[in-house]
Amino acid sequence: MDTTPTSRDNLLGLVAFARITAYARLARDVSQTTNFADQLSLARMGVSFVTAIDDLEAFAVRRGLDLAELTQPYVGFFDDMEARTRPRDWWERMVKSYVFVGVLVDMEMLVGKSVGSELSEILGVAGATGHAEWVRSRLTGAIAEDPALTSRLSMWGRRVAGEALAGVKNLLETYPDLVEEGRTAREIADQITTAHSRRMEDLGLTF
Numbered sequence: 001m002d003t004t005p006t007s008r009d010n011l012l013g014l015v016a017f018a019r020i021t022a023y024a025r026l027a028r029d030v031s032q033t034t035n036f037a038d039q040l041s042l043a044r045m046g047v048s049f050v051t052a053i054d055d056l057e058a059f060a061v062r063r064g065l066d067l068a069e070l071t072q073p074y075v076g077f078f079d080d081m082e083a084r085t086r087p088r089d090w091w092e093r094m095v096k097s098y099v100f101v102g103v104l105v106d107m108e109m110l111v112g113k114s115v116g117s118e119l120s121e122i123l124g125v126a127g128a129t130g131h132a133e134w135v136r137s138r139l140t141g142a143i144a145e146d147p148a149l150t151s152r153l154s155m156w157g158r159r160v161a162g163e164a165l166a167g168v169k170n171l172l173e174t175y176p177d178l179v180e181e182g183r184t185a186r187e188i189a190d191q192i193t194t195a196h197s198r199r200m201e202d203l204g205l206t207f
Contacts, residue, residue, distance in 0.1 A: 009065055009070060010070065010175065011112060012067065013067065013071045014074055014171075014175075015056060015112065016053050016056050016057075017071040018105075019056075020050070021078060021104060023049040025096075026045055026046035026049070026101070027046055029093055029094070030043050030046070032090070033090065045129045045131045073175065074171060078100075078164070078167045080163075080167075081100075081166075091139070091142070091149065091153060094139060095135075095153050095156055095157050095160065098199070098203065099164060099196065099199075100164050102196060102199050103164040103168060106191070107168050107188070110191055110192065111172070111178050111179065111188065135203070136203055139153075140203065143203070150205065157207065165189050165193060165196075168185075172185035172188060172189075
């Protein structure tokens, strides 16, 4: 059996990388709150991303591939973004994760549109962790009551989104085989931007 990685296999590595990155972001949030209920909710959502990787690994094994090896090309792509967007408080931390995790999920879903049905089913679980709804339930009221907070978090969200979207575009331009024929990295980044704008509106912030 030929086990040379195909573009679909490389996508498998990207998805696993995106999910472990999302998990790591939520794990940081767990460590920065002393509210046990919030810690538990965030931990459960983070575990959902890790559990979803099990299906990816099984898919890779059936193809005679090593999922860990497939993720290696993408490691470090968002390190600069993380370093340049250090939240100053819990509000900014929640918005950063809301923005970044949303962008990661969008990237996964958009680049995965062209794959076969079996992998498409695996990709479909990415947005089902409930994280976006959880953040909105905690932030919407505070934002509505504090115009200064609204302005600050809107600006912060734009900064995080700019860094995250630049990272996505750079990644897809570096590995063009991840992009479906006839599409461009810029088009995918534009679609993610549109989805991000809707999420910010849902939160009561501007983009």
